[in-house]
Amino acid sequence: MTIRLSRRSFAAAGSLLPIACSQAGRSGLATAAAPSAAPLAVNPLVRQRADAQVFRHEDGWYYMTGSVPEYDRLVLRRSRTLAGLSTAEERVLWRHQARGPMSGFLWAPELHFVDGRWVMYFAAGPSGGGEDVFRIRTYAIVCDGADPMTGDWTVLGQFQAPWDSFNLDSTIFTHKGVRYFSWAQREAGIDTNSNVYIAPMKDALTLAAAPARLTVPTLDWEVRGFKVNEGSAFLVKNGQVFMTYSASATDARYCLGLLSIDENANLMDPRAWTKSQQPVFVTCRETSVYGPGHNSFTVDEQGRDILVYHGRDYEAIAGDPLFNPDRHTRIQRLYTDARGNPNFGVPVGNGPLPERFTPAVRRNVMLAHEGERLLIGNAPLPQTQFRSLSFEDGSVQLSPILKPGHRLVASAEGSVTLVAMDTSSVGPGADRFRRMAGPGGTVQFISQAFEGRALAHSSDKVRLAQATDAASTWLAD
Ligand code: AHR
Secondary structure, three states: OOOOOOOOOOOOOOOOOOEOOOOOOOOOOOOOOOOOOOOOOEEOOEOOOEEEEEEEOOOOOEEEEEEOOOOOEEEEEEEOOOHHHHOOOEEEEEEOOOOOOOOOOEEEEEEEEEOOEEEEEEEEOOOOOHHHHHOOEEEEEEEOOOOOOOOOEEEEEEOOOOOOOOEEEEEEEEEOOEEEEEEEEOOOOOOOOEEEEEEEEEEOOEEOOOOEEEEOOOOHHHOOOOOEEEEEEEEEEOOEEEEEEEEOOOOOOOEEEEEEEEOOOOOOOHHHOEEOOOOOEOEEOOOOEEEEEEEEEEEOOOOOEEEEEEEEOOOOOOOOHHHOOOOEEEEEEOEEOOOOOEEOOOOOOOEEOOEOEEEOOOOOOEEEEEOOEEEEEOOOHHHHOEEEEEOOOOOEEEEEOOOOOEEEEEOOOOEEEEEEOOOOOOOOOOOOEEEEEOHHHOEEEEEOOOOOEEEEEEOOEEEEEEOOOHHHOEEEO
16 A cells, blocks of 8 residues: 555544543633642643643753644743743744745754754654645754753754654653664555654764664554554653653544563663553543643652643544644643553643642542542542632632532531532532641641531541541642
């Protein structure tokens, strides 16, 4: 089967949507008071920036770049906090050329500090129209100074790919002293749009060895709309190297896959990598995030892992999804499971970042819910994530990410239940709490309706207790 040059020309069978959740949801709109030194980020972090790269550099700045809807310029912003990226000034570093191989689409930029210089890699194509616009190759621009936000940027050159074909979504990471380049590329003889490769680098634009092909789209959730593996990103954690990548069409079927390898193994040996047979991060109707993908990894101000990705907050798209502007940059905590592997959960949805709450005196359980039933126990990650929605009077509501239309409501007899927001039978202040800092980094949620009483755990239930009761102290994570 021959594939026309157009990246989007290949149509594969199957149009089912890998979905993490099953119901439509609403977004929480209030923002929570910052429970810690850094302001609490709110999703979407940055609207209409796809393929986002966010990283915290040794200079203490968070840098962020990504694809703009017009695909006509390379942009950069920075902030001292993750939340600050939402409103940070964005600088245009470079615009596509008037003609030639870099006069069309500019996709998926990434900023890296290579051999003492700031280098921004990106995919670009010509503007000749027709299928030629998908004649996409990887290029780089370089900054003439130490500050990427103020220096002058000029073309460094083209990435010397091992063969000449459609290639994009490059990234760089260093492991055990070796700097690797990873990218997506079409390969003759493999009927896919793109596969993911890795190779050690010789310098900013050339490889030191032939590449290893790490993943080819073959599984059903990788070939929906288009046979695509792209957007690789790397995380080293708990003795393993994890590589995420994105698969399928850029509509609601777009999702993340995962490869893993022992950190001491040979990264250039494709057989040493284990490929997850299921996607690890997919559309979630309950939180209203569609097509999550093209991720990067960073850490928050407390050094905790953060997943950066793009996603839309609606499903239906008119026309080619590639030209829909609403792939917004989103972030969320990246937790790990009992075996130390990343637990991606579900895309958490619009609103302030959620947290998990563990009773300070009972660390092996959490606040959770099963449908509309609140509980204290162990549950899948998404059922333990609650966002604090803050109000003018300083009070907060606690709302589960999977049921954004519900919040915790207390009663005079001490019960605490999940009640739909549009339920008018809730007494004044029964769904409002004051989030107070407790001893040893704990938090308490003091009821606004029932003086001196606070959210507490009681066996496998959530109840009100005296605010002096240790059962009313929680650890937020
Ligand atoms: O967002 C533009 C391109 O679309 C990116 O390079 C790729 O990751 C996605 O498929």
